[in-house]
Amino acid sequence: MNSFGQKFRFTTFGESHGKALGCIVDGIPAGLKIDETFIQEEMDRRKPGKNAFATARSEGDKVEILSGVFEGLSTGTPIAMVIFNENQKSKDYTNIKDLFRPGHADFTYFHKYGIRDYRGGGRSSARETAARVAAGAIAKLMLNELNIKVQSGICEIDGIKASKADFEFAKKSEIFSLDKDKEDFQKEAVLNAKKEHNSVGGVALVNVKNCPIGLGEPMYFKLDSQIANAMMSINAVKGVEIGDGFESASKKGLENNDEIRSTGFKTNHSGGILGGISNGEDINVKIYFKPTPSIFLKQETIDINNNEVDCELKGRHDPCVAIRGSVVAESMMALVLADMLLLNMSSKIENIKKVYN
């Protein structure tokens, strides 16, 4: 078992078809107001079974706080939260008991551990990300105290790219699309893939406003390396871009540099991070999700005895994991920033103010 973070630490437990999942969050200063309504709102944004664009598995994802909170305030001791599974229906998964689903973690889990919870992938199911969102909500409550805002949305589905990033619209969109004009095309792509028993990939954008200058350790715990680590730890994430990301490699220096004025940077190609340290501009990160591996088309695979067999899946699956994945990415960003704030607070406390406003 491992945990995430150095000062704001969390670890999760539980399986998709087990009794419950949850997390333990440690390192939160005492006296933080723990708004349970806000935690639940965050859970509701990610939870499955809400609409045609998510898996049909219906879960309430109600969070119960077991420890670390007294009279609505954090006590400075570990906060444990539990979410009971309600809609496991493990009989749906008997057909995958002995075979490895192409694109999923079955093959590697089996070979690494010699035992595998085949009920929907067990620990490898992104059901685990419910617990991350609960932990991320606590991180957000801390960030809110410093007016640091983390938001996200979908900028691309099946190659259909948003040409704007309207986070207010994304909050209302069923698929969290950042672009009102592209939303219908993106939705159509998801529904078509679903109709064809297939799946599509997508890209989420996470944006941070009011991040103070100075977060990030300059060598081995650079802010961008920690963000990349956090995002790549989410199921199905295959790439992370900071600022202009991969496009920077094909630009000239003059085009890519962000010129500096007394009022701040003129542009933000760097995505708010220079030398592994936040520069006070918005942090922008793109997260690339592959298409859902569990699809309902016939595929070739092997079973645990190395026999070549056909794989024909049943069950309930997201047609596009990027949609709910964007909420998870937002939570992971909040967790990284909360950790970095606590890590850098003692030496950088005087910098916990935005210089340019």
Ligand SMILES: Cc1cc2nc3c(=O)[nH]c(=O)nc-3n(C[C@H](O)[C@H](O)[C@H](O)COP(=O)(O)O)c2cc1C
């Ligand atoms: C929010 C979210 C929901 C997901 N839902 C499904 C799903 O319904 N079916 C599925 O096969 N994979 C789903 N995945 C992806 C798998 O969990 C993931 O591909 C698998 O664990 C293998 O890991 P890897 O893709 O990171 O290599 C989901 C991922 C996320 C982030």
Ligand SMILES: C=C(O[C@@H]1CC(C(=O)O)=C[C@@H](OP(=O)(O)O)[C@H]1O)C(=O)O
């Ligand atoms: C249940 C959730 O998502 C699940 C993520 C997932 C996967 O393979 O990642 C597979 C499906 O469920 P199961 O584990 O039952 O096969 C999704 O429904 C959830 O997000 O709460």
